[in-house]
Amino acid sequence: MIFNTDVALQNAVNGLLIGGTYATVSLGFSLVWGILNIVNLAHGAFVMLGAYETYWLFTLYHVDPLASLPLTAAALFALGYPIQRYVINLVIRASFLVTFLLTFGLELLINSGRSLLLGPVVLPLVRVATFAVAVAVAILLHLLLTRTRLGSAIRATASDQEAARLMGIPIAHVYALTFGIAAATAAIAGGLISLSFPIYPAMDAGYTFIGFVVCALGGLGSVPGALLGGVILGLLQTYTAAWLGPNYDNLVAFAVLILILLLRPAGLLGRVQRFRG
Amino acid sequence: MTPAGLEGVLRAEHLDAGYGSVQVLWDVSLEVRRGEVVALIGPNGAGKSTLLRVVSGLLRPRRGAVTFDGREITRRTPEEIVRLGIAHVPQGRRLFPDLTVAENLMLGAYARADRAQVAGDLDRVLALFPVLRERLALPAIQLSGGEQQMAALGRALMARPRLLLIDEPSLGLGPIVVQALMEVIGDLRRGGTSVLLVEQDVGVALAHADRGYVLETGRITLTDRAEALLGHAAIRAAYLGLAVGDVGRPGSQDR
Numbered sequence: 001m002i003f004n005t006d007v008a009l010q011n012a013v014n015g016l017l018i019g020g021t022y023a024t025v026s027l028g029f030s031l032v033w034g035i036l037n038i039v040n041l042a043h044g045a046f047v048m049l050g051a052y053e054t055y056w057l058f059t060l061y062h063v064d065p066l067a068s069l070p071l072t073a074a075a076l077f078a079l080g081y082p083i084q085r086y087v088i089n090l091v092i093r094a095s096f097l098v099t100f101l102l103t104f105g106l107e108l109l110i111n112s113g114r115s116l117l118l119g120p121v122v123l124p125l126v127r128v129a130t131f132a133v134a135v136a137v138a139i140l141l142h143l144l145l146t147r148t149r150l151g152s153a154i155r156a157t158a159s160d161q162e163a164a165r166l167m168g169i170p171i172a173h174v175y176a177l178t179f180g181i182a183a184a185t186a187a188i189a190g191g192l193i194s195l196s197f198p199i200y201p202a203m204d205a206g207y208t209f210i211g212f213v214v215c216a217l218g219g220l221g222s223v224p225g226a227l228l229g230g231v232i233l234g235l236l237q238t239y240t241a242a243w244l245g246p247n248y249d250n251l252v253a254f255a256v257l258i259l260i261l262l263l264r265p266a267g268l269l270g271r272v273q274r275f276r277g
Numbered sequence: 278m279t280p281a282g283l284e285g286v287l288r289a290e291h292l293d294a295g296y297g298s299v300q301v302l303w304d305v306s307l308e309v310r311r312g313e314v315v316a317l318i319g320p321n322g323a324g325k326s327t328l329l330r331v332v333s334g335l336l337r338p339r340r341g342a343v344t345f346d347g348r349e350i351t352r353r354t355p356e357e358i359v360r361l362g363i364a365h366v367p368q369g370r371r372l373f374p375d376l377t378v379a380e381n382l383m384l385g386a387y388a389r390a391d392r393a394q395v396a397g398d399l400d401r402v403l404a405l406f407p408v409l410r411e412r413l414a415l416p417a418i419q420l421s422g423g424e425q426q427m428a429a430l431g432r433a434l435m436a437r438p439r440l441l442l443i444d445e446p447s448l449g450l451g452p453i454v455v456q457a458l459m460e461v462i463g464d465l466r467r468g469g470t471s472v473l474l475v476e477q478d479v480g481v482a483l484a485h486a487d488r489g490y491v492l493e494t495g496r497i498t499l500t501d502r503a504e505a506l507l508g509h510a511a512i513r514a515a516y517l518g519l520a521v522g523d524v525g526r527p528g529s530q531d532r
Binding site: 149152153155156159160162163164165166167168169170 | 333334335354355356359360364365367371372373374375376380383384385387388432436
């Protein structure tokens with residue numbers, strides 16, 4: 001049974017499709033970590049909020065989940081921008097631990113606020129459409145970062161804050177925009193997840209974790225890296241679950257992660273570039 | 278409105294500045310007039326780069342004032358100051374290594390309100406540094422040292438500054454490239470741009486400047502016309518190696 005080609009192919013398809021969603025979960029996490037140098041522990045909470053927003057828009061107003069994604073993304077951008085601008089920016093020059101704790105606090109805050117609304121819900125599977133949206137979001141984000149004035153300002157700020165200020169780039173605003181964009185992509189991921197998977201208030205920690213793993217796999221702040229890392233994690237988990245049983249999916253995923261980090265500490269598509277001298 | 282006669286004029290008055298508990302600048306005053314190239318020379322660690330950082334807003338002075346165009350800019354942010362017409366080419370060039378040469382140059386114009394004219398300015402910069410045209414699509418990290426310095430200067434020019442602050446342009450470059458850079462600086466001066474030039478190579482700096490200031494351990498110790506400084510006994514001894522004497526403090530890091 002293990003070597004049944006139909007099953008193996010089905011696993012490949014399943015793994016690939018879930019990988020797209022993982023990639024979307026991780027895009028924003030990677031962006032915030034790679035550019036703002038913040039490990040945003042509240043990222044999974046943004047994913048959860050996006051999932052619930054999609055669910056309620058569907059349940060209460062019968063808005064098609066895919067059609068509601070732009071709305072959900074806009075709402076989470078509107079939440080993310082002020083959080084970065086007026087909360088996280090205050091401690092941006094403090095130590096790593098401070099931003100770590102702050103985002104953890106945000107995570108607890110959002111999560112406890114959410115626990116009023118409950119219910120494990122499984123909506124009809126439209127995983128192919130989900131994957132298409134995931135890839136489209138990744139491509140759009142990549143184009144934003146590489147083809148626009150704002151994108152080059154974001155990347156310039158990430159590589160050298162002080163030189164970016166000398167260009168006249170308002171870095172506090174750029175940081176907040178980046179965080180808002182990350183929250184928006186998290187919302188899209190949540191909306192997509194709500195289409196195929198159960199959603200529940202405690203889902204956030206698991207998705208923050210996925211963001212973390214995919215980002216480390218693919219390389220920090222890299223859109224192609226998030227896509228590649230997401231697909232690899234999806235395939236690994238699906239195959240492991242099918243062959244060794246569902247309890248082992250994370251075991252193999254993490255074994256591979258450790259192996260990749262040993263061989264390529266910057267992730268598969270990550271680069272560490274500095275001028276010499 | 279700019280007060281008459283003060284357009285493009287930089288004045289630093291009685292500046293004290295430093296980092297943490299370390300004071301680097303002590304009562305520093307300096308002036309750059311319109312269309313003038315002023316050299317700021319002195320040993321490593323004297324505070325030359327610190328003075329440029331105060332002017333461009335990266336570092337707030339503890340005391341004193343900086344005015345440009347007759348307007349006080351002491352408490353303004355770098356983002357505001359570049360919009361007022363001061364561009365800073367920092368030490369070590371500070372290009373964005375992963376970004377292409379074209380992106381680096383275009384970011385120089387980030388603060389410009391007149392976006393329509395930016396394309397024309399890019400052509401002008403590429404005419405000044407033709408070698409950059411073939412490198413536009415490359416990440417900046419792949420440029421040679423001389424090309425990096427040209428890209429950094431070109432990026433600053435994209436802001437259409439009326440005052441350029443240039444920190445150690447000759448560092449690590451061969452004499453032919455340095456000569457080419459100095460000629461560009463000369464052209465800029467003829468075009469009415471004022472330049473404040475920090476340069477380790479005192480001979481090169483004074484040969485291309487109108488006036489010079491000598492900064493030693495955070496204080497201005499001497500100022501004069503460039504030719505006069507070139508002939509000054511203490512300068513010849515300390516910086517040009519033309520007489521026996523101290524050649525600064527090798528190995529210490531300039532701040």
